Amino acid sequence: MFGSTAWPLVRFSETLPMIHRLQREMNRLFSELSEFTTVEFPPINIWSGENEIIVKAELPGIDPEKIDISVTGDTFVIAGKREIPPLRDNETYHRQERFSGDFKRSFRLPFQVDTSRVEAKYEKGVLTVILPRTEAEKPKKIAVKTE
C-alpha cells in the first residue's frame, strides 16, 4: 500500500536534536540575554599567514579522539559528536543551552594544503589546526633587476 512513493517519515528520535536546539534558543530568548544570533557548532575562526592557515574551533568538553579532521586539496572538513550524558532518573534540567549531537562543517581554503604536515592540538576546549601551504603555492618574491 505504501510503496516507495510514501513520504520519508522522520523518526521521532531524529527530531530530538532539533527540539533540543529549539529549546536551547528559547531558553536564551526568554532569559535576560535578549540579543542573540545562532551560530553553527562549533564556531570557527580562520587565520591566515604567509605560510599557513590556522583554524580554531571552540569545542569545549569533547573527547579529541572523537573529532575527525580531513583535508583534501583546499577543502577542510571537521566533524564529530558532542555527547552530553543523559540525566539520571532523579535529575531534572532547569536550563539546557549547551550544544549536543553531531556536527560537521566544511570550508574552502584559499590555497592548497600540504596534508602531510597538518598539525592539530586540543587545549582547554579549543581545537587548533595548522594547515601549511604547499611549497608550490607559496608566494614567490620576484627580484626586480636593474640594468
Next chain:
Amino acid sequence: MRHESRFTAGTERTKNVKTFAPYVDIYESKDEIVLLADMPGVAAENVDVVLEKNVLTIKGTLSPSTDKEHRLLHGEYETGDYRRQFEVSEEIDRDRIEATIKDGVLKVVLPKIEQAKARKIEIKAA
C-alpha cells in the same frame, strides 16, 4: 556570534576586554544543583566562582592572544572574558560547593542543605 553580556551587576570593567555570557546547562537532583558552563580557552587558575547570598557568579578570563603574524580570514567567534550570574533559590551548603574545569567546561556542584530529618517522638507511657 556569541553575544556580549550586558549584565555586569553594577560593576564596570576597567579592562578593554569584551565579556560574554557562556552557554550553560543546569540540572537539579534531590541533593544538589549542578551547573555546567562552556568556557573554551579558560585555564583553571583564571576561573572565579562566587556565591554571595543567593547569587552565584561564574567568571572566567582568557589570556589575550598576541599573534600578530596572522590575519583573520573568517570569524565566527570573538574571545574575551566570560561572566554570568544566577539566582539560587535553594539553601546551599556553602562549605561543600565544588568547582572544576576540564577541557573548557566549568562544573559547579552546589549541594543542598540537608533538610532537618523528621524526628519520631516517642510517647512514653505514664
